[in-house]
Amino acid sequence: QQPVQSPQAVILREGEDAVINCSSSKALYSVHWYRQKHGEAPVFLMILLKGGEQKGHDKISASFNEKKQQSSLYLTASQLSYSGTYFCGTPTSGSARQLTFGSGTQLTVLP
Amino acid sequence: SQTIHQWPATLVQPVGSPLSLECTVEGTSNPNLYWYRQAAGRGLQLLFYSVGIGQISSEVPQNLSASRPQDRQFILSSKKLLLSDSGFYLCAWSVRPSGRAREQYFGPGTRLTVT
Numbered sequence: 001q002q003p004v005q006s007p008q009a010v011i012l013r014e015g016e017d018a019v020i021n022c023s024s025s026k027a028l029y030s031v032h033w034y035r036q037k038h039g040e041a042p043v044f045l046m047i048l049l050k051g052g053e054q055k056g057h058d059k060i061s062a063s064f065n066e067k068k069q070q071s072s073l074y075l076t077a078s079q080l081s082y083s084g085t086y087f088c089g090t091p092t093s094g095s096a097r098q099l100t101f102g103s104g105t106q107l108t109v110l111p
Numbered sequence: 112s113q114t115i116h117q118w119p120a121t122l123v124q125p126v127g128s129p130l131s132l133e134c135t136v137e138g139t140s141n142p143n144l145y146w147y148r149q150a151a152g153r154g155l156q157l158l159f160y161s162v163g164i165g166q167i168s169s170e171v172p173q174n175l176s177a178s179r180p181q182d183r184q185f186i187l188s189s190k191k192l193l194l195s196d197s198g199f200y201l202c203a204w205s206v207r208p209s210g211r212a213r214e215q216y217f218g219p220g221t222r223l224t225v226t
Contacts, residue, residue: 030212041201041217091212097143097162099212101155
């Protein structure tokens with residue numbers, strides 16, 4: 001079951017904040033976040049594990065609410081370099097080896 | 112440190128021609144290996160994954176196949192390409208999971224255009 005990401009796209013100015021959500025219809029024990037710049041391969045950002053922990057990567061942080069089966073990615077004081085498509089990935093049912101990715105959120109940061 | 116290589120970087124092939132894409136990983140042993148396809152402006156579709164030499168699991172029925180002849184080598188093939196095979200092909204690796212899904216690291220990708 002593919003996780004659902006929202007919004008599909010967001011445009012903001014440098015210095016503004018953004019939130020990207022990822023939700024699943026099934027129980028989750030981890031959520032992965034990746035960023036893909038145009039024409040490049042996805043890059044791993046962080047993994048959130050069961051327990052509601054919040055992790056950070058530079059000014060990008062994320063939370064994981066296992067009860068709501070949802071994760072949110074927070075981009076604070078966005079920089080031009082944050083532009084790209086953000087994907088969340090959740091373990092595929094019945095397998096810890098595979099991830100099912102959401103359809104992505106395209107983030108554009110303007111100067 | 113670990114690195115992942117893919118080649119070729121770009122490829123233009125006519126419909127009906129064969130395909131061979133190669134992926135190699137350095138700096139790690141016994142990785143899980145994955146092939147994904149990404150259509151233009153779309154998400155990541157898992158095609159194959161492998162947990163060891165000769166062990167391939169297919170996720171999507173299609174005219175593609177994969178092989179893992181060596182521990183750190185993963186090959187994607189087709190005997191006859193279709194127009195719908197066009198896309199960005201990504202190889203990824205992860206360490207063997209120990210009870211939870213592990214992060215995946217992607218190669219630079221191969222952009223395939225079938226004409």
